[in-house]
Amino acid sequence: MPKSKNSPPLERLRHTLVLLTLVVLAGAVGYHLLSKLNYLDSFYMAITTLFTVGFRELGQVNNATKLFTILYLITGLGVATYALSNLTALIVEGDLQGYLRERRMEKRLQDLRDHVIVCGFGKMGFQAAWELKQAGVPFIIIEREANKGSKNPRFEGDIFLYGNAMDELILQRAGIRSARGLITTLTTDADNVLVTLTAKQLAPDVPIVARAAQLGMENKLKAAGADHIVSPYEIGGRRMAALLMNPNLMDMFDIVLNQDQLELGLERIQIHPSSWMAGKVLRDARMRDTTGCLIVGIRREGQGLHFNPQGSDSFEAGDEVLVMGPTAALKSFESQARGESEPPR
Template identity: 30%
Template sequence: MPPEHQYSHPPEIPGEHRRRLVRALTALFGILSIGVCGLMWIEGWDFWRAFFFTLITVTTVGYGDEGISDAGERFAILLLVGGIGTASYTFALVVQTMVANQFAWKRRMHSRINKLDEHVIVCGFGRMGRTICEELVVTGKAFVVIEVDVAAATRALELGYAVVQGCATEDEVLKEAGIERATHMVCATDRESENIVATLSARQLRSDITIIARAERPEEIRKLRLAGATRTVAPFHLGGIEIANAITRPRVAEFLAASVRAESEVGLAEIAIGAESPLIGRTLADCGRTDASRISFVTLERAGEPPFTPPRGTMTLQAGDLLIVAGDPDQIRWMRDEANVHPSVQEHDPLDPDQFPAALPASVAHEVELDSAESTRQSAS
């Protein structure tokens, strides 16, 4: 389940404001009722005429001489004195309550976001942004949504997400979303210029944050890289690759699509070997013969050496090694615990660029690199 502090609903009207508002509305209703009943009794009018006259009197609109009697005029004077004051007080109290509620909500949202640490900032709550947030909820990764459109921000808020309403290109908005403590930032808007400027702004504020940016065109990829994006994702390009894989190797595509889902019975994960891990000094074959018997080792990455894909069973684990594994989620959790992985490292983090190659066969990953290089050459020419 996602962390509780990830959710942030607008607070209800405080009790004291609610009581004052109820009293004011009751008083206003009483004034209107007295006015209607009094005019119906004094002037003999029907309900709607009496209500109309009472309303234009209390609101000081007035539509000229209504031809009332002397007694009606004296009653109208009393209605003016009592009604205008009550109506003005009620209107002011309604506005005050709305403003106070809005400020209370913003303070509460700000407080909740300040409690987040090692979270993800998702810029844009369109179709892609919603999908990213849904997956993050399933994996239990805390996040904050930045959305400039009020309607889209409201939809995110209704789903219980932490939301900052504003433009991701502004430094103050990024700071409000907690960029100082975030691990990832995703630029998922459908506006090219906003993604580029947001990437540039985030990189200036945080040189070490991982930035994943959405790109629609090859030339946009180059600009985002220059702006500081750690990785660019072209949805249409990746979608085309997935469709092609579904045609040429449907079983492999189906398996990979299922394995990257958080609720899948077969998981893909990256596991870092900590300095105090009991796995240090053991071979992969030894790990495979014990509690991790249902784990397959896909890749081993070691500092200063090229990745070993697949790693040999005789390789000895060292502190700092990074394993990409596939297998039973329970066994993966066991091995992650043995490796002394920090709790913030998820079993499957769809936004971590280091995990992405494990979600594709080597041949497909090679095709992606070739296609990206070709796109860059075309744009440069």
């Protein structure tokens, strides 16, 4: 029985072709028994009759053969027409392209690792995704509104997953367990709380950055499991005041954060116990000379963040070092901090 229109297009066509093959086989058997034809001639008659070619009739032509041909044509033409309509839909209506595109997206979803999930493609989600793209960080966008953003030239070729970000199945398809983080920028705080709760149930260790649309929602988002809360109105107000009170400082931060102006980054890098840096005094490590990085601060468990460390301070295993420098320098620092490379000579 042919599949419904909701079935995948290739599956519909496959089942239709199977049915068409069965009809041709039935016709060949019928002509073999009624017209006393060999198997090759029987298939010849079945195919030429079904597709109304009608060169000439072979074998015995009697009343039984005529009745069989009438029934065979009625049945076979219906199946052939249905198969042709499915093939037309695949080629003309774009079902095949859409199906293959969906298969390619599923393959890309399965291959995603160490990526960021952006929930919501509004103004904040758009900007967050754009920053990730400029930084070369792999990401996937979950958006409830179908086709929203997929035709934006800035995100051509990027992965859009259309569905409800609060749905466990959608988050699983987005690779929540292998993600490096999740950003939820949905319109309401209630939705962001639900996304956070759902994500933490599926992947308790994944870092989550959540938008707080209303002041006072920070505690609820924290309780739901969000690691960082961003309130656009609070941040906007602070920035507007800071631009008047200390514009030079804000300009410096803009230069650091804006990669279009200067290839400079700010990273938090942890010292691994196997790293040669563990236990080394900053003066002896000479990280600024060998990597080109500037050490802004060191965060040690139970001691908070120590800004502008002196040369007599030391690195310890487990320290989180706040480092500023070009991308290549940061990668070199991180490689040595993880114990993946030897100290420079």
